[in-house]
Amino acid sequence: MDFDKLSTVMRELALLAGDKIMEIYAADDFDVRAKSDESPVTAADEAADAIISAGLRAAFPDVPLVTEEQSASHGQTVSTFLIVDPLDGTKEFIKRRGEFTVNIAYVADGVPVRGVVYAPAKGRLFYTLADGQSVEETGPFAKDNIGETEEIAVSHPDNNALLVVASKSHRDQATDDYINQYSVKAMKSAGSSLKFCLVATGEADFYPRLGRTMEWDTAAGHAVLNGAGGQVVRFDNHTPLTYGKPIFENPFFIALAPGVVLEKA
Known part of the structure; x- marks a missing residue:
């Protein structure tokens, strides 16, 4: 290429x-x-x-x-x-x-x-x-x-005062329950793939998504986050989220700056 x-x-x-x-x-x-x-x-x-x-x-x-x-x-x-x-x-x-x-x-x-x-x-x-x-x-x-x-570059997160971004249109109780396991300093909502970009610029430390997404929803934001030093992992086992899956459907995932200590699913 x-x-x-x-x-x-x-x-x-x-x-x-x-x-x-x-x-x-x-x-x-x-x-x-x-x-x-x-x-x-x-x-x-x-x-x-x-x-x-x-x-x-x-x-x-x-x-x-x-x-x-x-x-x-x-x-x-x-x-x-x-x-x-x-x-x-x-x-x-x-x-x-x-x-x-x-x-x-x-x-x-x-x-x-x-x-x-x-x-x-x-x-x-x-x-x-x-x-x-x-x-x-x-x-x-x-x-x-x-x-x-x-x-742009990801933040150096403080796990005692995390900045979290979540979906504006797809926020649910399961997402809130997961976020509540963390020490959160500030919480913001955003639409679309902007959430990945807010992590990439250091405006947020992590973004959990406990809901159905497709690879076209996430690939561009994931690439931008990768290029800023961040990562996207599966929610269930914290291994890297990969692409080319059957019907291009994603599992739940977390986009984050390295240094965020993830809680168990």
Whole structure:
């Protein structure tokens, strides 16, 4: 894989998709439909997917592509592939809360090694450089010219005063019960893959997810977190979360800065 090209292409496609998403977001109304699993989908999901998929297939025709909005791609058995969630946080989009993201990642041998997470309504753009280091770029974002970037790194957590981030739309009692085992200094909620990025920037120490997710929900944020010195582990046994699983479904997991002492599941 040409990582210089990959970084450039993923960043540009995320920005193009973000522009289309915001165009639809600004409309007075937009259609919301239910997919077969009852999750919502909008024209923004589909338009962003079309932009990203076409761009990735043109740039990397020999690399398998998995994307949330194309169910035919979910039956593949692969360990090295591109994976896309064109609009993560559709519920946040529908409720116009702004915490939705564009997610593109490259998984190599089951590990998300490069990725981009773009939150267009929040003006936040995170991605891995060609060497794997994660950065946050500050806007305004130009497609053909990278702006100011800052390397990001996870926190040095204090286990007596942890900073925790949890899901805004999927918080439940089991999550709260687990978090209550820790000494928590501050707790925040966030939507979509932004939670991974908050751990990657040191704005949070860890993020537990005790609920169903798919690999396209997590791969880009996982790659950004990896590039900032963090990690994602399975909730049940604290081993690394891997990718290319059957139907691309994740077990429960914890995203964290090294140094957080994890409690047993």
